[in-house]
Amino acid sequence: MNWTDERVELLRKLWAEGLSASQIAAQLGGVSRNAVIGKVHRLKLSSRGRAAPAQARQKKPKPAAPKAAKPAAPPPRPVPQTVGATALKVEFEPEPAPRPVTRTDDGVVVPISRRLKLVELSDRTCKWPNGDPLNEDFHFCGTASKDGSPYCAYHARLAYQPVSDRRRAR
Numbered sequence: 001m002n003w004t005d006e007r008v009e010l011l012r013k014l015w016a017e018g019l020s021a022s023q024i025a026a027q028l029g030g031v032s033r034n035a036v037i038g039k040v041h042r043l044k045l046s047s048r049g050r051a052a053p054a055q056a057r058q059k060k061p062k063p064a065a066p067k068a069a070k071p072a073a074p075p076p077r078p079v080p081q082t083v084g085a086t087a088l089k090v091e092f093e094p095e096p097a098p099r100p101v102t103r104t105d106d107g108v109v110v111p112i113s114r115r116l117k118l119v120e121l122s123d124r125t126c127k128w129p130n131g132d133p134l135n136e137d138f139h140f141c142g143t144a145s146k147d148g149s150p151y152c153a154y155h156a157r158l159a160y161q162p163v164s165d166r167r168r169a170r
Helices: 005-016 021-028 033-043 084-088 153-159 163-169
Strands: none
């Protein structure tokens, strides 16, 4: 289906009259409700919220307030406008991230980082990254690693957890 100038003008007219996207699609024929909604968004036609009765849309003149009148009532609260499919958007409170379970071992001590750069690493240094790689302060642990492991004893305990612990954490 092509959007001809005549069909676009008819879409604009029907949209301004307050017809729903489904009603407009039915009148245009050969086009889906979603196609109408997409075209309305591309044309940047004004969002309308809920359609109100024609009588309520007309502005009524306000009566002149007497000079010695009581204070006016607070203005009505503004009604939030919805744009697109945000009317159905559900906002959830973020769930707190699960805290990683770290096992303590009396024989393992948290190392003091040597703060090595990438070019300073060797086969016998811990390659545990610290910080954001895009920052100047980024570095690697750099303490001694054993048995050909890429990590020191402390970081190896963090990186390699037994299967039973991982299943329990889920």
